[in-house]
Amino acid sequence: IPVFQPVKIRTDYDPVLEARPDLIVTCAYGQLVPDAILDAALCVNLHGSILPRYRGGAPIQRALWNRDDETGMTLMKMASRMDAGDIIKISRIPITEEDDSGTLFEKLGQTAGRLIQNQLETLLKGEARFTPQNEAEATYAPVITGDEEKLDLTQDDETLLGQIRALAPHPGGYVIAAGKKLKLLKARLEPGAQSELHTFVKLGKAGLGLQLKNHVLVLEEVQLQGKPAMDIKSFMNGQGRSLPGTIAAQAA
CATH class of the missing domain: 3.40.50.170 (Formyl transferase, N-terminal domain)
Known part of the structure; x- marks a missing residue:
């Protein structure tokens, strides 16, 4: 052919x-x-x-x-x-x-x-x-830009989850965690407040969440800058252990 x-x-x-x-x-x-x-x-x-x-x-x-x-x-x-x-x-x-x-x-x-x-x-x-x-x-769906890979923490909780799903698995939407890009590749919402807004919270023995306005964003798969994607348990057994109590920031 x-x-x-x-x-x-x-x-x-x-x-x-x-x-x-x-x-x-x-x-x-x-x-x-x-x-x-x-x-x-x-x-x-x-x-x-x-x-x-x-x-x-x-x-x-x-x-x-x-x-x-x-x-x-x-x-x-x-x-x-x-x-x-x-x-x-x-x-x-x-x-x-x-x-x-x-x-x-x-x-x-x-x-x-x-x-x-x-x-x-x-x-x-x-x-x-x-x-x-x-x-x-008619409505339009422009190609995703580099700026849109930055997760917008100011939007409502459900729309933030929509952005995460839209960008996963590639290119991956990210926040800044302890000075590094952290891509949030898979997550779900659970209602309630456990900490201050945009603070990482430890969930159970090896879980991690991010406090949003009305929900905790339960993280299931992430990718730290320079590292491979991994499930949250593997992440929390390594570099993720230091994140609970710190605040996630939006990229400039």
């Missing part, structure tokens, strides 16, 4: 045209496809949200950060504007409390495979139905 990997599809697309394709399928493709390709074949895209919600490069992360209870994979006809083409089919899936970006990427990847397989014959026969998106309902 010939493999063609253009650096810039906007200028380097002749091999695509020469192949005279009947159908072009993209998924998580970070470049705008030029009109010359859009005009050469039926071009469809698989996008990881329920369009028109979350157009853009980080729909999965934004859905988690906003604490949505469902997401989905949209099969759409490609257009010259980003993620604005007519909708062919949407497959919806629930977002569970255990999901982070890693698990949701995996689930949506499997959903995308099933979706295109089920629609392939319809597309090739020219029998697909196209529904225009409602522009009034």
Whole structure:
């Protein structure tokens, strides 16, 4: 099977045209496809949200950060504007409390495979139905920036947990603990107050939490700067032992 990997599809697309394709399928493709390709074949895209919600490069992360209870994979006809083409089919899936970006990427990847397989014959026969998106309902999901990797401790407790889940397992959201970056990769909320705001608290024999406004953020997996990710028990058997009683800070 010939493999063609253009650096810039906007200028380097002749091999695509020469192949005279009947159908072009993209998924998580970070470049705008030029009109010359859009005009050469039926071009469809698989996008990881329920369009028109979350157009853009980080729909999965934004859905988690906003604490949505469902997401989905949209099969759409490609257009010259980003993620604005007519909708062919949407497959919806629930977002569970255990999901982070890693698990949701995996689930949506499997959903995308099933979706295109089920629609392939319809597309090739020219029998697909196209529904225009409602522009009034469009929202955008910009790519995560480096500044957004800094966990915002001023937001409400539930949204903070949403940010943690959105950034896990990569790149990982972090606070400053004892002068070092500490990525919080997996956590849950338990109601109540045990200490001063943003203070690390010891939980049981080998647990660690972070006091928030109305909850304790129970840490389950963390990664200290320069160290591998580890479960909280392993962390508390080492460098984590000194953290209870200290205050977590937001990065500048």
